[in-house]
Amino acid sequence: DVKVTQSSRYLVKRTGEKVFLECVQDMDHENMFWYRQDPGLGLRLIYFSYDVKMKEKGDIPEGYSVSREKKERFSLILESASTNQTSMYLCASSLRRLGSNEQFFGPGTRLTVL
């Protein structure tokens, strides 16, 4: 089974802190994603990576950056956390194959910014 792990289930940070959310997948998937999930808004794509060192902005990249130095690891960085970034963050991975939208999600990290 594909396994996607996220570094923390719960995280509490203060406004202005730099925050790192880590995601690791063990199935050699090319694609990796970061989403945030908020009540009533569903899942919104923050960033997408289709290969090592490659990244594309999603719908809501403002306030975030990402890093993909190794194929299995995709990091989301909040350069200066703000209270409106309090949310559930979900990482996912998938094969890079035409017509393949089967994304495998991690359990999520619930981030609270005080």
Add this chain to the structure above:
Amino acid sequence: LAKTTQPISMDSYEGQEVNITCSHNNIATNDYITWYQQFPSQGPRFIIQGYKTKVTNEVASLFIPADRKSSTLSLPRVSLSDTAVYYCLVGDAGAGSYQLTFGKGTKLSVIP
């Protein structure tokens, strides 16, 4: 970018068939339609995917009309364990496209 619209919630009794429809009027030629299920405190889980017509697997069916502007997820004979939020996704991440749009989800409540 395709925008998707789903009902916010649905109720169903155990044993009934449930149909959840997603509208995606601006779907692109290369886009696929994928459905996910999410339980509380878990990440979404893939259910089924299709491009056109009908697709069936062991847990669900997906109906896509010829114009592809909508799709219907059909869950046969639901049980209490099917209570979850269901999301439709339009796009093709497999092609390297980041033009992915999740719906806001439909909360399905199955009643005994």
